[in-house]
Amino acid sequence: MKANLEVFSETLQALAEKDQQILAVTSDSRGSGKLVPFGEKFPDQIVEIGIAEQNLVGVAAGLAAMGKKAFAVSPACFLTARSLEQIKNDVAYSNNPVRLIGISAGVSYGALGSTHHSLHDFAVVRAINNLPVVAPADAFETEEVIKYAAATDEPIYIRFGKKNMPDLGQSLSPKFEIGKARLIKEGNDITLIGTGETVWPCLEAAILLKEKGISAKVISMHTIKPLDTTLLAELGATRKPIITVEEHSIFGGLGEAVSSYLFQNQYFVPFKIMGFPGEYTVTGSQTEIFEHYGISDKGIQQEALNLLKK
Amino acid sequence: MTITQLKEKSKTYRKKILELIFHAKAGHTGGCLSIIDLLNVLYNHVLRIPSPKDPSRDRFIQSKGHAVEALYVVLADQGFFPEEDLKTLGQYQSPYIGHPTKKIPGMEQNTGGLGHGLSICAGNALAAKKDKSDIKVYTILGDGEMAEGSNWEAMMFAAHYKLDNLCGILDYNKLQISGANAQVMGLEPIKQKIESFGWSVKEVDGHNIEELVNTFDQLPFENGKPSFIIAHTVKGKGVSYMENVAKWHHGVPSAEQLEQALAELA
8 A cells, every 4th residue: 555645756756767857846845745755866856946836836837838847746735726827827828738746635634724625626727728637546546647747748737645545456447548537346236436535435335335235336537627428428328326526625526527517418317426515624634534524435335325215 | 230220120119019009909008118128129139039939049928918019019020920910919819819828929928917927937947057058038027016926936936046047127117007006016125125035136227228238238147146127117108198107008099199109209
């Protein structure tokens, strides 16, 4: 088990070894971004901005415009709020291929409170054109998306947390492709769609449901934008219930994106968005906050039973 | 280009700016006339731009994006696109809009939100340093824009990284949309502020072509420090009834006013 954050740092280091154009741009965040070894190994490939997130993204855009592969690494809460106009104008609108890396996303910071939570980031970046949005679920997806980001010449927003994540396995979906959801577990009665670190509790819930004789399909919707609408059309056509689960506000994230597609294409299925309600979260560790709002094996199981009227 | 030729260029540019804004029925007239001598000297004396996509070109980003009509006139004169195309400015589906965009050959970035140019330029300048290239990077900032905190983040950064290939230029006409800077948000003592951030600063008359040429020729002012030029300018410079009048920030001349302005510039 490894944290996606750790996988990001190791992957970036491996890529930077072969490519001097790769730069890690940080806002006094090399520690929280696990980039201390990167900085020691490649002192010329780390750019410290200090605690100045607007400048972080502006400078990264300027570096990208000159052909540098700039990874702007900052806690997701600051990156997508403090620097939002720079993301919109200097990265997305000006099409400078900055790799925006939102670390310690969602409620990773637990008891540090709502200043440090990013439960808004999907909503705000989704509304910006020319900016794919990706939340990898495990080590495999994280490594793949970072490799993709290094190779692409377009802007991208990637967010992940810092807790250890179990490997979800690749037997059903051996490939990782932007915009293509990954099938984690087959099932016929209901579909649980997670993104990022919520795919794991979806899988745990599917195991609990199996004990009750319910067969749940589990999907990792790592790319929130562009959505895998081909898969959603297939799911919608079965008319089976769908639950989305995200470490994000229920407003403007994965759930609303999925429901928007389904309902505008006349797939009227029993549907539930699981995420964080419109309130500043209860105090607790990430796990406690997850449990409190039902983002857990039991919580997701219960919603599935409700939806299936069992 | 000789000083005399540059002075002639400024006159021509002023007339073209006014005609362009009159035709489009919109534009930031006062600011365009205040930065045009700066743009003239930059594009006809300072910047090395063999072609708009040449990787070795110097970079100019107009942070003060709203004075785009002045930049359009100068870039057309550089031959980057036909001047004729500017007739579509602001029209349905025209690529020529009220702020700089990369769709237009010669424009480096999409600007218009204030407080963005200096950070992007600092990124350009750092990249050039890393590549050991002699590319120089320039930006023009508005005085009202100096209230944006992001500019001061970029100021700290550029000095920290000793970006002496970077030059910031302040179009200091002392007026912004609601009135005098001093009333809206005072920026004095601006020279000391920028110096205290670790930049090397010179003040010039932003309409004196000789002085501008001499000043730009001294870049970098100090090795190991970014350079900053405070260009004292006059909003609406060259047209008597526009000079130092805040309402000409985005005022559009009538046919009679245009005629008078062109006569004054003859």
